[in-house]
Amino acid sequence: MDLIVYILILLSTGAFVGFASGLLGVGGGFIMVPVQYFLFTAIGLDPDTSLRMAFATSLTVILPTALNGAWGHWRRGAVLVGPAILLGLTGLIGGVVGASISSYTPASILSFIFGLLALGSALWMLGSSYPEIIENPSNTRQSYLLWGFMGGFSSGLLGIGGGVVMVPLLNLLLKFPIHKAIGTSTAFIVFASIGGIITYIFTGINATGLPPYSLGYVNLLQFLVLAATSIPMALLGVKAAHRLPGEKLKYIFAALLVYIALKMMGVFQWLNLPL
Template identity: 35%
Template sequence: MEHMNDPAWLAGLAAAMALTGLLSGTLAGLLGVGGGIVIVPVLFMVFPFFGVDEAVQMKLAVGTSLATIIPTSLQSARKHRMKGAMDEALLRGIWPSMAVGVLLGTVLAIFVRGPVHSAIFAVVALAVAVNMGFTAVDHKIRDSFPTGIARQGLGGFIGAVSAMMGIGGGTVGVPILSMFGTPIRAAVATASVFGIIISIPATIGMIYGGWGDPRVPPFSLGYVNMIGFALIVPASLIATPWGVHLAHSIPPLLLKRAFAVFLGITSVRMIWSVIG
């Protein structure tokens, strides 16, 4: 905790968090991922410098990431909706099961041990990276998103995995939507709303689940660290429109490959931390 009394160190941390926010905001608009796929591993590496107990580092990274996703997803979804690319009928049909999945994923994020939590993050990120990196932009297993129980099951899966990983829903939602015939730009736009459905209840859950935990650092509400939140959010909001513009400007195949590269880097980092 003594690091927090060093003005030079705090200035360096502020700069690092601002850069993280710019990158995560750009990715939120570009890929519909809410930035969490970048924020979680960065915070996971930064929190040890605060002297945070290893047992709660991943929980704090996930909780803080979920909190930062709220304003970024709101802005990203609004801008994508203005461009008319969202599948609003799908959103109306899938959000109840996704909300149930978020509840389950939040409970797991609170109670699963740190190394197991990190390993789950790494494996899911790597699986999505492989899918997005080695399939064609029009790769799909059917022409339309399933209905009925299958739709609700997919919604629950997206919600649970995303809440547990501290991501906005696009990391899992975009490839799933793409595989079921949704054009990549429409998938990104629709997944931006997933971030809202996931981040708000999951953040509340992480605050409640970590309330009173003596291992969390100062300036935290449960498992949400307010220092990270305050530094990342403004930069993310500035950069999100940049990503939205890119998403509607660059070739779709390049969009998928960029998604895969970012996820691959993230998963390798997390696997290395677990092995270490």
């Protein structure tokens, strides 16, 4: 693949991911993982190594992107700090556990799990009636700690920020208004991604056949190119999110999840569709 095309793919992916992160409170791993997996396999890496590097590098991009998005949401009063910290504490632990399991699991299994998780989240959002919303919800600490761990586990296991799981949980189960669900999820992602990043670095430190400029399973070159556009675009996504009504945000989020789920589960390939 031509180097210029390779870089342009990464830059455009980073821009889209940054905007989606700010707009929907997701890390953007569900976009970066399939794109990076394609690029890593295109340069000759085996599928298992390619998927782990896609997970690890995506999480590394997600961290500064989520920091920028969380700052923008916090300035608009859309981050509930107490819940975000509780979710993040166990989210970090869950990220370590998920990444540890992912480092030794076949790529085909992880891709299918990734798709099922995204599809389940989308159907849950689309099938639920719009919930009774509490402007400042008072859930128990135990509930935040439990769901934080589950979100962090999915983050580490699948190289996503955890927002794919966290936004529906906060909005539908814990009764957060959609804008605060997105803002608080973005702050949670900062914690969740750290655990996964550290684990992927250590589990991949002695791996063989990695491309140049890799720190464990994290490829630093792809990180820099993706982050160059994802970080500034996150604030544009935040601005767009606060201009859209909550119901529209819910359906945009769900539609994106359905597409990514079908893509990762291989449905388009099975139907011979170029999507």
